[in-house]
Amino acid sequence: MTNTPDLPGSIDPSMPATIMRSRPAKPAASAEQGAAPGSGDLTDELLNTDQWTDAMIQRAGIPVADIPFVSIGGGIGSFVTVDYLRIAGVPANRMHVLSNLDFPWQTYEYLTRVSQIPRPERIRSDSASRPDNIWGFPSYALTEAFKEGNWAELWHVFAEPMWADFYTPKAGRVFEGLEREAKRIGWHQMLVKGQVRMVRKRQGGGYFIILTPKAGATPTKRVAYRAEYVHLAVGYPGLxxxxxxxxxxxxxxxxxxxxxxxxxxxxxxxxxxxxxxxxxxxxxxxxxxxxxxxxxxxxxxxxxxxxxxxxxxxxxxxxxxxxxxxxxxxxxxxxxxxxxxxxFNYPKSVWGGQLKAEMRKLEGEARLTRYKEMGGTxxxxxxxxxxxxxxxxxxxxxxxxxxxxxxxxxxxxxxxxxxxxxxxxxxxxxxxxxxxxxxEADIAEHRVLKDLLDHSGVGRNPYGRLDVERTFELRGTASGPGVIYASGATTLGGYFPGVDTFLGLQVAAQEICDDLARRRFCKKIGTFRSISQWIKWARNKQP
Amino acid sequence: MLPTLGGRIQSRIVFLAIIGGIITLILTPILPLGSGALSAKYKTTFLILLTVIVLGVIWEFIYHLIMQWRWEKDWPTFFGLVTLINEGVVVYLLADYGIVPGIKAHSVPLSAFLIDFLVIWICVWLWVNGPMRVVNVRWRFHGGRLV
CATH class of the missing domain: 3.50.50.60 (FAD/NAD(P)-binding domain)
Incomplete structure (x- = not known):
């Protein structure tokens, strides 16, 4: 989420920002100077105040748009969460995704490609971990069997892990599925391109999100979104x-x-x-x-x-x-x-079985110890x-x-x-x-997260990452009825270990969706809705 | 599957009762159970189904114990199918020796038992490895728990 730094060596300009941050950083800039009031940029008053009022934003001359739900990141974490909410009945015009990515799998595809998993190769992920299908049915193996006549793959699912390697899907199949689902849920209708600069609490409830759109795209340097619910899925803070x-x-x-x-x-x-x-x-x-x-x-x-x-x-x-x-x-x-x-990167049962249930109950040191007992490279x-x-x-x-x-x-x-x-x-x-x-770099190396740590009462979990509740609500950030949620790699160390995986993002999305249903932002996905929505998914009809 | 002990037991009871119950209802009249009243045949097949459920709860404790020796604490798809052998053998022997209350010794033909038991087992196994995830989106993340 940073602006493009001065980088030594050649680098692909299309490279996602996540990778950019892995390069040597410029010397730390001195404390940021505020812009003049009315300039459409961040003023000293805004920079130095933890809770903003509507009047402060107005004085700065930053235009404000109201939208109930904003997801920041725009990668697979945002995608899976927004997908869940669309299926839970939230219309596309009630959600925005703020991102510098053109499509949700852009960073993921870049990382897999350079780390030697081009589209025809298989990623390290389970057959039923489908970020384009909240049900995981039909699984990738079943789809591959039907679509490509590759019935041998079903043998993997049947005999894994004793007599066959774990079935894993081809990267290309994953991306094609995401593309189809992105069209189905109206992803591009919800996507707003730009760099998110910060999230601050709003006096009276909810939050302001400051976005820096591409230069020249808007009359002012910054635009603000006033949202009741914010979701952070910014991925790895850097390498x-x-x-x-x-x-x-x-x-x-x-x-x-x-x-x-x-x-x-x-x-x-x-x-x-x-x-x-x-x-x-x-x-x-x-x-x-x-x-x-x-x-x-x-x-x-x-x-x-x-x-x-x-x-x-x-x-x-x-x-x-x-x-x-x-x-x-x-x-x-x-x-x-x-x-x-x-x-997979954790013992399999962290995604739904015994270890998931066990970790959910652990706090502090006990949780950290358990992480160590099942973790490691x-x-x-x-x-x-x-x-x-x-x-x-x-x-x-x-x-x-x-x-x-x-x-x-x-x-x-x-x-x-x-x-x-x-x-x-x-x-x-x-x-x-x-x-x-x-x-992986520390979460504070991410500009938006650092701002939250400095200004919004966000804490760290025993692992040093963002401290989230079992519902993935970011502790300490409640603002009136407003809630900030976080999912993905930044929340590792919480009550659920497998966060930075497809299935982990879906587990988080389900918790977030259920919490938002309790807050009446969306409908609860019960049996009837689940089946009817699955049929829509199968027929490629809008949710 | 990625079950917890509670999830195993709940799934076992509910799926065998519902899927097993429907299949037993449909299959009993055409099973090679010999001559006799249909009500008596239903009594036999439903008693066997009940036995599978009750003994199954005990089996689930054993499976849960075995699972503790697996690093991943998972229950591979294959295990879910192959356990039909041990469970089937025990239930048949109990029925055949007349230990199951309400079923006379040597009154259940092996062929009828095999058809009924295998069809139910395979249907439940297929159900939990796929379509169930559509009926309840939380089930797979909650270790097989339904409530």
Whole structure:
């Protein structure tokens, strides 16, 4: 949600803002100066007041539009929530989505594509986690079976995870479904393009949301929305790099040889096709697996001679109980060769079963401990990957080790990492380093969230993210009858763990929708409405 | 499925009672149950259905215990189907030995039992793995609980 920063190195201008923030930030600007009253911009009075009155906005000359519900973000989190509310009977003209994205899956598609999941490849998501279908029926597997005659996929759903890998949908199918549903619910009618600058409480109830539309699109620099309900789904506040990689990039201004897996890095695979190179991977999650698969696929397809050195900070070499000293039979996750294995990013039952019910009751430290016991970096165990990695280890082109890196230097045309391994210090040369750790930035790095933390009484949960109720209401932000809700990655650490996933966003959307039904903003989705709306979905008719 | 213990038991009772009840109602007259009054046949099939429900609640405790050894704390789709073997065997033996109150020993032909039991089991299994999510949007997120 920030304006485009000055970025070193080349960068795709169409890259979503989420990615932009991962680049080195400009030096912190001094406290913002207010504009003159009547200028249509934020005045000192507005900047420095926690609760605004209608008169303050009027004095600033900012035009105001009334809309009962505003969702900020415009990604899949906003989409799923608005989809639920449309199905719960809210007309499109009572909701706005404020976003700098052209379509809801823009950031997601960018991230999956650069991290080696183009449209024909499969994402790490369950068959019944359909962001374009609140019911998850028919599942992706069933749809794929019927539409493509790919009945073998149903075998996955039947036999997973014992005799088949978990079924996962193709990225392209997910995006096509979202496109269809976006048209059906009138997404573009609700979408307002621009950068959200802040949300502040309104004296008398509700909120003001300040939007900065594209320059020249409106007569004033800012426009305000007066809303009773606000929904925040701003996604990841940004990515962080491993410190030594960031230091190296800044010192040597090298954004070519040391990259994040979430940046465009096709040049590495292209270089590998022209000469033998050594690629160092950092991290043991799904993104590392994907990058690894791409390199291994290229070895098979093009006969490349790429050597891979894979560094794990936490090296898992067998079954383990995360965060516990003793291996417990009832809390045992499988692992080998550095990786911890798990179908999805949390144990499956956090999305509806035992772990969901259990976490819902936990507070503070107890909740944080439980998060640690089921969390940590992990990746799915997939037959094909295991076979490829096994070949690599046997043939001596895939090297794994437990290590952290103290320092890096350039030596000739190589980057040498000085690694701390179990066997002492080791100097490891590589042509390219790909950071697959996917570290996330603090929520305060997001401008809108920082403003809420500073001005609206928003707190942090034990995990350090936004503190939400079980209904996903942002604690401390009630304003008269008004409520701010938040869903997605910014709320990790709450009563529900799987927030930053398709199904997690739907769980949150359902809670929000039910809460709004209690407040009489929408209808409750009971059996009759659910069935009749599902039929409309199936016939592609407006809700 | 991603059940909780309470959700398992509720789903078990409600789906077997409703789906099982409807199927039993339709299927009983055409089952190879030999000669005899239709009311007696219904009595037998509904008593067997009731036995599956009552014993099923006990089974759910066992399944819940087994699930604790699974890292994901989930209950794979396959488990939901394959448990028809252990449950079917126990119910049939109890019926055949005359342990089920109201059913005489050796009075239920195996073929009739198999048809009735398998049809009900597969229909309930298909229902919980798909269409049920349309009837109740909260059910799958609440561990199978209905109330």
């Amino acid at each position: 962080r790099y491993l410190k030594e990689l960031q230091d190296f990039r800044t010192k040597h201004q090298d954004y070519h040889h040391v990259v994040s897996a979430y940046e465009e890095h096709e040049h590495i695979y292209e270089a590998a096709r022209t000469k033998p190179v050594t690629v160092m991977l950092r991290g043991g999650g799904i993104v590392a697996s994907r990058v690894l698969q791409r390199i291994m696929d290229d070895r098979e397809k093009y006969g490349t001679q790429t050597q891979i050195v894979h560094l794990f900070r936490t090296f898992i070499d067998g079954p383990h109980s995360p965060n516990e000293k003793t291996l417990r039979a009832w809390n045992k996750r499988s692992g080998s060769n550095g990786f911890a294995y798990q179908g 992990n990746t799915p165990w997939r037959r094909r990957w295991q076979a490829q990695m096994g070949n690599g280890r046997r043939e001596g082109w895939y090297h794994i080790m437990q290590a952290t890196v103290d320092d890096m230097r350039i030596e000739g045309d190589k980057i040498v990492s000085i690694a701390n391994t179990r066997n002492g210090k080791l100097e490891i040369p590589a042509d390219y380093i790909i950071d697959c750790t996917g570290l």
